[in-house]
Amino acid sequence: MLRVMRGMLCVAALLAFGAAEAAFPDKPIVLIVPFAAGGPADVMARTMAKSMGTRLGQPIVVENRPGAGGLVGISAVTRATADGYTLGMAGTGAMVYAPFISPKMPFDPLKDVTYLTTMVSTPNLLVVNANSPFKSVADLMAAAKREPDKYTVASAGVGSSTHVVGALLQREAGIKLCHVPYKGGAPAVQDLIGGQVDMFIAEVPAVAHLIKAGKLRGLMLTDSKRLPALPEVPTAADVGLPKVLAAGAYGIVAPHGLPSDVSAKIVEAATAALRTPEVVEKFAEQGGIAQASTSDAYRNQIKSEQGRWGPIIKAAGITAE
Incomplete structure (x- = not known):
C-alpha cells in the first residue's frame, strides 16, 4: 500500500508540474528597460510590452533601471530567476561594446542571458x-x-x-x-x-x-538604405564611406537557463507583436525599424558584432572612465 501511495504521489506531482508549465504565464511579467523613462527606447519598450502582454494573456510591466550604459539593467536580468517572469531589453552598448570597454563587466553577454529575439534597429x-x-x-x-x-x-x-x-x-x-x-x-x-x-x-x-x-x-x-522619414539624408555609401555602418539594436533577453517551452511562448508572442501595424508604426515614429529573429540568430548577431567592433574599439583606445 505504501508503494502505491508513493506512486500516486509521484504521478500527482508530475501532473501538477506539467500543469504549472502549461500555465505560463499565470501572473504579470516584468520587462526591465535599462534606460530612463520617456526616451525613445522606453516608448518602444512599452509599445512592445503592451502588444506582447495581450498575446500572452498577462500584463507586462516595464521597470526602468538606467545606468552604466545599460549594464545596470541587464545585470538585474542575469540575477533573476529563469522562469520567464523577468525579461530585459538589451541594447548594443551593453551587449557588444561594453566587454571591450568596461574593465569590470558584471556579466558575460554570451553566457549569462538567454537570447529570445531582436526587436528594433535604430x-x-x-x-x-x-x-x-x-x-x-x-x-x-x-x-x-x-x-x-x-x-x-x-x-x-x-x-x-x-x-x-x-x-x-x-x-x-x-x-x-x-x-x-x-x-x-x-x-x-x-x-x-x-x-x-x-x-x-x-x-x-x-x-x-x-x-x-x-x-x-x-x-x-549609418545605414545601407535611406529612411523614408528622412529621405533627404544620404547613406554612408552615398557619401563614399560604405563601411561606416552602425545601428543601435535592441532585443529581448531573459536570464540564462530559461526553459525552452517558456522561451518558445515568449518568442511567439514577440514575433507576432513585431508584425502588427501598430507596433511597426509606433517604432517608425521613434526612428526605429521593427525586426524579429530566432533566438539563435540573435545570439549569433551579438557574437558577430563583438567580432567586428572589438578591434575598432581597441584601435581607438576607448576605455571606460
Missing part, C-alpha cells in the same frame, strides 16, 4: 547645427583634414555607442576630431543646437524631430 545619424558651414560630409572631411583635432564631435559619454561610431567614422574618413563626451545624448544635442560643439553622431530617434524642425542638419545615415 540607425545612427551624423548631424550638425542647421547654421553649420558643413553642408555635406565632403565639406566636413575637407575641413578636418586641413586642421586635424580642431573640430569637435560630441558623444553621450566615453564608451557609448555614439563615441564608438565616431571612432569608426574618423578611421574610415581618415580624419582626426576632438572628442567631447557628455553625460547622455540630451545635453550633447542641446550643446550642438547651441553651437558649443560641431557635430554629433546620434541614434535617429534622438534627432529626427530636430532635423524636421530645422534646428539640425543630417549629413549621413
Whole structure:
C-alpha cells in the first residue's frame, strides 16, 4: 500500500508540474528597460510590452533601471530567476561594446542571458547645427583634414555607442576630431543646437524631430538604405564611406537557463507583436525599424558584432572612465 501511495504521489506531482508549465504565464511579467523613462527606447519598450502582454494573456510591466550604459539593467536580468517572469531589453552598448570597454563587466553577454529575439534597429545619424558651414560630409572631411583635432564631435559619454561610431567614422574618413563626451545624448544635442560643439553622431530617434524642425542638419545615415522619414539624408555609401555602418539594436533577453517551452511562448508572442501595424508604426515614429529573429540568430548577431567592433574599439583606445 505504501508503494502505491508513493506512486500516486509521484504521478500527482508530475501532473501538477506539467500543469504549472502549461500555465505560463499565470501572473504579470516584468520587462526591465535599462534606460530612463520617456526616451525613445522606453516608448518602444512599452509599445512592445503592451502588444506582447495581450498575446500572452498577462500584463507586462516595464521597470526602468538606467545606468552604466545599460549594464545596470541587464545585470538585474542575469540575477533573476529563469522562469520567464523577468525579461530585459538589451541594447548594443551593453551587449557588444561594453566587454571591450568596461574593465569590470558584471556579466558575460554570451553566457549569462538567454537570447529570445531582436526587436528594433535604430540607425545612427551624423548631424550638425542647421547654421553649420558643413553642408555635406565632403565639406566636413575637407575641413578636418586641413586642421586635424580642431573640430569637435560630441558623444553621450566615453564608451557609448555614439563615441564608438565616431571612432569608426574618423578611421574610415581618415580624419582626426576632438572628442567631447557628455553625460547622455540630451545635453550633447542641446550643446550642438547651441553651437558649443560641431557635430554629433546620434541614434535617429534622438534627432529626427530636430532635423524636421530645422534646428539640425543630417549629413549621413549609418545605414545601407535611406529612411523614408528622412529621405533627404544620404547613406554612408552615398557619401563614399560604405563601411561606416552602425545601428543601435535592441532585443529581448531573459536570464540564462530559461526553459525552452517558456522561451518558445515568449518568442511567439514577440514575433507576432513585431508584425502588427501598430507596433511597426509606433517604432517608425521613434526612428526605429521593427525586426524579429530566432533566438539563435540573435545570439549569433551579438557574437558577430563583438567580432567586428572589438578591434575598432581597441584601435581607438576607448576605455571606460
